[in-house]
Amino acid sequence: MSMNITLSREDVVRLCERVEGAQTRAYAIPKLTDEYPNMTIGDGYAVQLELRKRFLAAGHKQVGWKAGLTSKAKMIQMGVNVPSIGFLTDRMSRPESSAISTFDLVHPRVECEVAFVMKTTLQGPGCTAADVLAATDYVLPAVEIIDSRFSGFKFDLPSVVADNGSSARFVGGGRARYAEDLDLRTLGVVMEKNGEIVTMGASAAVLGHPAEAIAMLVNILAELGENLPAGSFVMSGGITEAVAVKPGDSIVARFQELGSVSMRFV
Numbered sequence: 001m002s003m004n005i006t007l008s009r010e011d012v013v014r015l016c017e018r019v020e021g022a023q024t025r026a027y028a029i030p031k032l033t034d035e036y037p038n039m040t041i042g043d044g045y046a047v048q049l050e051l052r053k054r055f056l057a058a059g060h061k062q063v064g065w066k067a068g069l070t071s072k073a074k075m076i077q078m079g080v081n082v083p084s085i086g087f088l089t090d091r092m093s094r095p096e097s098s099a100i101s102t103f104d105l106v107h108p109r110v111e112c113e114v115a116f117v118m119k120t121t122l123q124g125p126g127c128t129a130a131d132v133l134a135a136t137d138y139v140l141p142a143v144e145i146i147d148s149r150f151s152g153f154k155f156d157l158p159s160v161v162a163d164n165g166s167s168a169r170f171v172g173g174g175r176a177r178y179a180e181d182l183d184l185r186t187l188g189v190v191m192e193k194n195g196e197i198v199t200m201g202a203s204a205a206v207l208g209h210p211a212e213a214i215a216m217l218v219n220i221l222a223e224l225g226e227n228l229p230a231g232s233f234v235m236s237g238g239i240t241e242a243v244a245v246k247p248g249d250s251i252v253a254r255f256q257e258l259g260s261v262s263m264r265f266v
């Protein structure tokens, strides 16, 4: 992946302000490539890192990272076939079984993910799934609530990277387990909305093994001049396609071996 930056510093700041406005005031904007058709993935990450800088300066704490577009189901749903990463902060975290407001979101969707908590710092390039497993403290089930700030949830890779991979909220929960006690490729997951099964899959859908997604994330971080610190909470990407939610919906994600994660939307 080339991290070539073509935008001027002024344009990076301008696009960052545009994305920040849409994220914090919950409105849809046209995808950034409509105005900047030659924007690169590197430009997208420059905007994302500028956004992180602003959030951290405003007192948000980074708790980890997320990999996105790591399963066929997600790539087909979104029409993008290259994985991406985004940062996660304390402000995005919501407790298990809580009521999550949709008032401050544009058009939320939920997806089931395997999350990793790291016990040692990882540094790419050349990070492998085996390196990830050796550095993992434990795994737990998570539901990510994504919310593209782009009209119609339609985008391309540079735009979605600039929008921090559509990150909005996340809920970790269920049962924390040691990775070595599980086969992380064959975990089944079923998502229920209002008591009906709406989608299901198995964890191998994520690049063959969710640890591969974390290795990919570490290698992208290296290209951005960053590592994955010990203690990080990292989501490996939606196993199934994402499901739209609205006020009144309740969601239960049931993971084999890892318990379930529930929430409702208000």
Ligand code: OOG
Pocket: 066, 067, 068, 069, 070, 071, 074, 078, 111, 113, 144, 146, 147, 148, 160, 165, 166, 167, 236, 237, 238
């Ligand atoms: C991009 C975010 C993708 C995942 O788990 O694949 C993502 C999007 O689909 O809006 O978080």
Ligand code: MG
Pocket: 066, 067, 068, 111, 113, 144, 146, 235, 237, 238
């Ligand atoms: Mg996700």
